[in-house]
Amino acid sequence: MLLDPETENDVAYELCQLLGRAILPIRRTDAGPADDRGEGTAFLYTGQGREHLLTADALTRAGAGEIGLRASVTEPAGVAAHAVALPDLADRWRHHGDLGVAVLPTVALHEHAAGEGWRWRTQQVPDAIAADRDAIARIGAEPGSAVVLAHGVGAGGARPLEVAIERVARVGGVVRLMAELPAGYLGAPVFGVQAGGDGEVGLRCLGLVLPARDGGHPLATFDRIRAAVDAS
Structure with missing residues (x-):
């Protein structure tokens, strides 16, 4: 329409x-071509009571990466770092190469936050x-x-x-x-x-x-x- x-x-x-806090920056942090900084976007989706992070599979075929954190998506204020590091980036995602999509269950992300003393304050699609x-x-x-x-x-x-x-x-x-x-x-x-x-x-x-x-x-x-x- x-x-x-x-x-x-x-x-x-x-x-x-409604959904601004469902959107998260993602980027590859290992070395790549000079004209490809490996920066993209991921978003939270909830279906059948389960939360997943979704993005393009092309962004996850790397050795290391990170999910950026805005102040508005974490609480309490001032506790979380600027990003969640994913040192084994490619291994963490479920790759659906036929679709070009990668899926990351968020259980580990919530566990990481709890271990660092903060909580996610997000929205979901x-x-x-x-x-x-x-x-x-x-x-x-x-x-x-x-x-x-x-x-x-x-x-x-x-x-x-x-x-x-x-x-x-x-x-x-x-x-x-x-x-x-x-x-x-x-x-x-x-x-x-x-x-x-x-x-x-x-x-x-x-x-x-x-x-x-x-x-x-x-x-x-x-x-x-x-x-x-x-x-x-």
């Missing part, structure tokens, strides 16, 4: 309020707004509004929470964003507003951003992501 600019901005604002097979099937060739929540890459390596309002459509059978995104957006969740089969309009998390190709980004869609998470 294509929204007018004012409504797009309203949706983006509401998403930041709930399964209720994750797009199902029917919602994904309704995405057609006509571009619709899409909102991406991500941690960009700012001056001095800062990772600010950002919003990008883009267009999503089905091209050659693939659901994709129609423009390339800035650094740091790989793995980020993509949201759209859709009319359901019953005529109701609702917000849906369509999937996550995969590496750029042909001037845009294919999406790993949530109908397939959900199946992969449930099978993990």
Whole structure:
């Protein structure tokens, strides 16, 4: 569904309020190509009562990495470090190479926080707004509004929470964003507003951003992501 600019901005604002603390920066910390800093975005998803961290698999094929921490996602204030180190990054994730998605159960992250004397203060993308097979099937060739929540890459390596309002459509059978995104957006969740089969309009998390190709980004869609998470 294509929204007018004012409504797009309203949706983006509401998403930041409802789900801003579900979005976390992730980066590879081992040496990589000079033009690839390995920085992207992960997000928390809860389905069947279990919490997982999701991101693009391309970000997790490394020897070491870290999950960045904003002050707003931990409590009490001033206790947590700036990041959670993942020295054995590739081994910690469940890799779904056919989807381009990596899944990390968050039990160990909560145990790490408890051991350091702090708690996570996060939000999660709930399964209720994750797009199902029917919602994904309704995405057609006509571009619709899409909102991406991500941690960009700012001056001095800062990772600010950002919003990008883009267009999503089905091209050659693939659901994709129609423009390339800035650094740091790989793995980020993509949201759209859709009319359901019953005529109701609702917000849906369509999937996550995969590496750029042909001037845009294919999406790993949530109908397939959900199946992969449930099978993990």
